[in-house]
Amino acid sequence: MDFPDDLQYTRDHEWCRVQGKRATVGITDHAQDALGDIVYLELPAVGDEVKKGEAFGVVESTKAVSDLFAPVSGKVVEVNSPLADAPEAINEDPYEEGWMIQIEMSDPKELSDLLAKAAYQKFVEEDAE
Amino acid sequence: MANPTGWKPSMEKESGSGGTAGDVGAGGATRGLAYEEPLVFEHAASERVGASLPAVTGKVDPAKEIPAALLRGEIEGMPSLAELDVVRHFTRLSTWNHGIDTGFYPLGSCTMKYNPKSSEAAARLPGFAAAHPLLPDEMCQGSLELMFKLERALSEISGFAATTISPAAGAHGELTGVMMIRAYHLARGNARKKVLIPDTAHGTNPATAALNGYRTVEVKSGPDGRLHPEAVKAAMDEEVAAIMITNPNTLGVFESDIAAIAEIVHAKGGLVYGDGANLNALLGVARPGDMGFDVMQFNLHKTFATPHGGGGPGSGPVAVKASLVPFLPLPLVVQEGPAYRLVTDPKERPQSIGRLREFHGNMGMFVRAWALIRELGPEGLRRCAELAVLNANYVRARLRDVYHLPYETDSLHEVVFTDKLQKGADISTMDVAKRLIDHGFHPPTVYFPLVVSGALMIEPTETEAKETLDAFVAGMRAIAEQARSDPDGLHAAPQKPVRARLDEVRAARKPVLRWTPGMKVE
Numbered sequence: 001m002d003f004p005d006d007l008q009y010t011r012d013h014e015w016c017r018v019q020g021k022r023a024t025v026g027i028t029d030h031a032q033d034a035l036g037d038i039v040y041l042e043l044p045a046v047g048d049e050v051k052k053g054e055a056f057g058v059v060e061s062t063k064a065v066s067d068l069f070a071p072v073s074g075k076v077v078e079v080n081s082p083l084a085d086a087p088e089a090i091n092e093d094p095y096e097e098g099w100m101i102q103i104e105m106s107d108p109k110e111l112s113d114l115l116a117k118a119a120y121q122k123f124v125e126e127d128a129e
Numbered sequence: 130m131a132n133p134t135g136w137k138p139s140m141e142k143e144s145g146s147g148g149t150a151g152d153v154g155a156g157g158a159t160r161g162l163a164y165e166e167p168l169v170f171e172h173a174a175s176e177r178v179g180a181s182l183p184a185v186t187g188k189v190d191p192a193k194e195i196p197a198a199l200l201r202g203e204i205e206g207m208p209s210l211a212e213l214d215v216v217r218h219f220t221r222l223s224t225w226n227h228g229i230d231t232g233f234y235p236l237g238s239c240t241m242k243y244n245p246k247s248s249e250a251a252a253r254l255p256g257f258a259a260a261h262p263l264l265p266d267e268m269c270q271g272s273l274e275l276m277f278k279l280e281r282a283l284s285e286i287s288g289f290a291a292t293t294i295s296p297a298a299g300a301h302g303e304l305t306g307v308m309m310i311r312a313y314h315l316a317r318g319n320a321r322k323k324v325l326i327p328d329t330a331h332g333t334n335p336a337t338a339a340l341n342g343y344r345t346v347e348v349k350s351g352p353d354g355r356l357h358p359e360a361v362k363a364a365m366d367e368e369v370a371a372i373m374i375t376n377p378n379t380l381g382v383f384e385s386d387i388a389a390i391a392e393i394v395h396a397k398g399g400l401v402y403g404d405g406a407n408l409n410a411l412l413g414v415a416r417p418g419d420m421g422f423d424v425m426q427f428n429l430h431k432t433f434a435t436p437h438g439g440g441g442p443g444s445g446p447v448a449v450k451a452s453l454v455p456f457l458p459l460p461l462v463v464q465e466g467p468a469y470r471l472v473t474d475p476k477e478r479p480q481s482i483g484r485l486r487e488f489h490g491n492m493g494m495f496v497r498a499w500a501l502i503r504e505l506g507p508e509g510l511r512r513c514a515e516l517a518v519l520n521a522n523y524v525r526a527r528l529r530d531v532y533h534l535p536y537e538t539d540s541l542h543e544v545v546f547t548d549k550l551q552k553g554a555d556i557s558t559m560d561v562a563k564r565l566i567d568h569g570f571h572p573p574t575v576y577f578p579l580v581v582s583g584a585l586m587i588e589p590t591e592t593e594a595k596e597t598l599d600a601f602v603a604g605m606r607a608i609a610e611q612a613r614s615d616p617d618g619l620h621a622a623p624q625k626p627v628r629a630r631l632d633e634v635r636a637a638r639k640p641v642l643r644w645t646p647g648m649k650v651e
Contacts, residue, residue: 034582039637062559062633063576065332087638 001124002029004095008111009120012069015095016114023072023111026099027059027090030124035061038087043068043100048076050103052110057100059090068100072110078102154625155604156232158569163627166221169208170644177211206646225627227571233597235524237543237574237586238331238379240409240431247504248434248497257496262488266470272492273469277462279499280446286502286510287408287425288418289448293457295490299406302426302445303337303373308482309424309449309456310371310400311341316456316480321370321399327356328580329378331404343370350580354380354536358389365397371424375404376417379578380536381521381543381588383410391421400424400453408432409590410518410542413511423450433498444494455480460489516591517542520598524587527602531609535581543588545581556612556619558583563630564611566623568604 007015013031017024032038040060050056055067056076080099083089090098105111115123153159185191192200210218228234234241252258260269276294283292296302307324314320324338327348335345348364351357361372372394376384384390391401403417403425409432411417417425429444430437437443449457459481461472471489475481489495505513518541525534525544533549548558562572562585574586589598611619621630641648 037634037637039634060637062637064579 001033001121002095003117003121005117007095008071008114008116009123010069010071010114011123013124014069014071016071016111017095017099018108018111021105021108022077023074023103023105024099025056025071025101025103026094027068028120029094032091032094032098035059035066036063037061038090041084041087041090041100043079043081043084044076046076046079050074050076050101052113059087070103071114072103072105073107074103074105076101077104154568154570155600155607156569157600158232158567158625160625163224164221165627166218168644169210169215169218170206170646172208172210172214172218175209175211175214177209177214179210179212179215206644227566232569232571233589233593233601234571235573235587235589235601236571237381237545237588238406238577239437239574240406240428240542240588240590241437241571242409242431242434242590243592244434244436244497245501245504248500251500252493252496254496257492260492262492266468270469272489273462273471275499276489276492276495277464277469279495279502280462282499282502283427283446284448286412286416287405287427287448288416289422289425290451291454291457292427292446292448293461294444294446294495295458295460295484295486296426296445296447297486297491298430298441298443299404299426299428299445300333300337301485302428302447303333303402303404304340305445305458305482305485306402306424306426306447306449307337307341307343307371307373308458308485309447309453310402311343312456312480312482313400313453314370317398322368324370324402325361325364325372325394325399327374327378329354329356329380329578330373330375331379331406334373334375334404338373348372350378350380353538354378354382355386355538356384356390358386358393361390362393365393365399367397369394369397369399371400371402373402373404374422375407376420376422377407377410377541377543379407379586380538380545380581381407381410381540381586382536382538383541387420387422395421406431407542410514412514413507414514418448418450424448424453429494429498434501435494435497442491442494444491444498456482458482458485460484513591514542517589520589520591520593521587523595523598524589524602527598528605531606532585535584542590543586545578546585546587547581548583548585551609551612552583554612554616556616558585560612560619560622561585561605561608564608564619564622565604567625568607570601570604 007017009015009028013028015026015028038059038061042058044056050070052070052073054070056070057068059066059068079101229241229243256271260272266273280292280294296305311320322344323346324343325348326334326345327350329350338345346364348360374384376387378384394401400423401421403422405425405427425448427446429435430441435444459473459478463470463472521540521542521544525540532546535545535547558575562575565572576584577586578584623629
């Protein structure tokens with residue numbers, strides 16, 4: 001299972017890459033593995049407001065449908081729209097090709113609730129017990 | 130016993146010599162003559178027709194009788210077939226199917242019960258089946274009497290004051306129930322904002338709450354698979370309109386703290402909604418109305434053995450406590466002396482949430498359910514629950530050494546296993562489910578409930594004999610063994626159906642939903 005060092009993670013298995021006031025968001029390697037083959041994706045539109053901990057979209061695999069939860073609050077400034085037609089990219093490359101949205105953070109202090117790599121890895125291992 | 134000609138039926142297991150003739154699944158699945166059948170559009174164009182219209186006489190030109198705007202030109206690829214072609218087409222397709230009349234169908238959470246033929250016969254009585262829905266009351270007293278008695282019986286079985294039988298199916302019943310909850314709160318001046326839903330709920334529960342304008346709040350179940358009063362207490366406030374609970378829940382576990390939970394919710398003015406999808410486990414043993422539920426929907430197509438799925442329609446009556454009776458939807462049947470009357474005028478029920486279904490509801494299902502209730506009687510209904518629970522626990526006891534049981538808590542009418550013990554061999558729940566088809570069983574519910582990773586949810590129901598359960602157990606154990614000895618064989622399963630393993634991922638990612646002339650489908 002691959003969890004890059006430069007990302008921050010949520011307990012709902014999203015990752016977040018922060019550059020200045022912008023946070024790029026996707027789901028983790030663990031999440032894509034647990035979901036299995038992803039077949040459908042629903043993302044917000046540019047300009048939508050998202051709120052930390054609340055659903056911003058939906059991901060569907062052959063096993064289940066899951067909500068996607070925003071790691072931080074703010075405004076959606078970019079959406080990886082090609083992903084809707086090729087959701088397999090989330091399975092193949094969850095951290096690069098499989099990014100979902102970019103949020104302009106309204107409160108960067110919220111980042112302090114996210115987990116660093118080691119803590120997330122531990123969380124995933126405990127969850128598997 | 131010996132046959133002088135030496136002929137032996139080929140299905141006898143010992144006759145299998147080479148080939149696949151001897152490959153008989155645990156459920157008796159073997160080969161049979163199966164027809165390939167193209168789409169109806171792909172049948173070679175013929176001049177045959179299935180209708181014989183009278184010849185046009187006189188000077189009438191049909192094309193001129195119909196306004197030009199309504200005339201359609203040539204339809205490319207329109208099939209032209211005789212009646213026999215069409216009958217064979219659909220009959221052949223039907224032989225590819227698996228139903229409860231063909232074999233075991235242990236679909237957890239869906240209660241795929243056998244539909245007794247006595248109920249079917251009653252529903253086909255012309256007095257019921259041919260009654261026009263616009264008949265005046267005095268000309269359909271029998272139908273109204275049956276509706277009235279079914280309503281009374283359902284209320285008594287579940288422990289509620291009254292029931293509306295008009296909702297069309299389970300989710301429609303949920304919608305009706307939460308609409309009544311909203312109307313109840315509105316009548317007290319505040320509709321409230323939230324609905325609490327445990328993480329073991331059916332997916333329809335949050336959808337129902339959202340459709341009624343409520344925000345859903347998830348409540349986590351405990352390590353024993355049960356909902357705990359402390360968790361409800363922490364989430365409960367005066368913004369909460371209701372909690373929606375399935376009991377037994379989707380893990381097949383009885384919510385033993387239900388009375389305490391109901392008390393917590395009631396103390397803050399909230400109501401307790403019961404999803405009756407799993408009522409089969411409680412029939413004649415315990416009554417949801419006595420546990421603190423205020424509203425509950427039935428699924429007649431689950432608990433009362435009316436057809437489920439394609440054989441439907443369903444029927445989703447909703448029972449309520451006395452405080453919610455004024456809000457019941459119309460129509461309702463009332464008894465007045467020796468006669469029955471359909472109440473349709475909202476003036477008689479000013480607080481009613483109105484009409485949710487045209488005419489009377491799914492009448493054919495009322496007849497089937499009533500026939501079953503009368504056929505079984507109170508003792509028989511109780512036997513249903515007892516045998517359903519016994520059957521599920523028998524399967525649990527016979528499989529728990531080869532499949533992982535995520536919750537030690539006692540099971541009621543269904544049991545949830547996982548693929549944890551098979552994962553080492555790279556065998557998933559989906560592989561187990563697919564291989565069961567080769568054995569002649571419908572797969573159980575998979576990957577639900579969502580709180581269990583790789584769930585396999587088995588609900589045998591009460592009608593299955595021990596021999597059937599033993600055959601299913603043998604099949605499941607053979608699959609567990611095959612996971613070790615021949616994992617590739619499991620990945621390729623099923624092999625015996627007309628269509629082998631389908632590429633579900635491609636089907637979902639690149640679905641072909643519409644036939645067009647000349648198209649090539651791989």
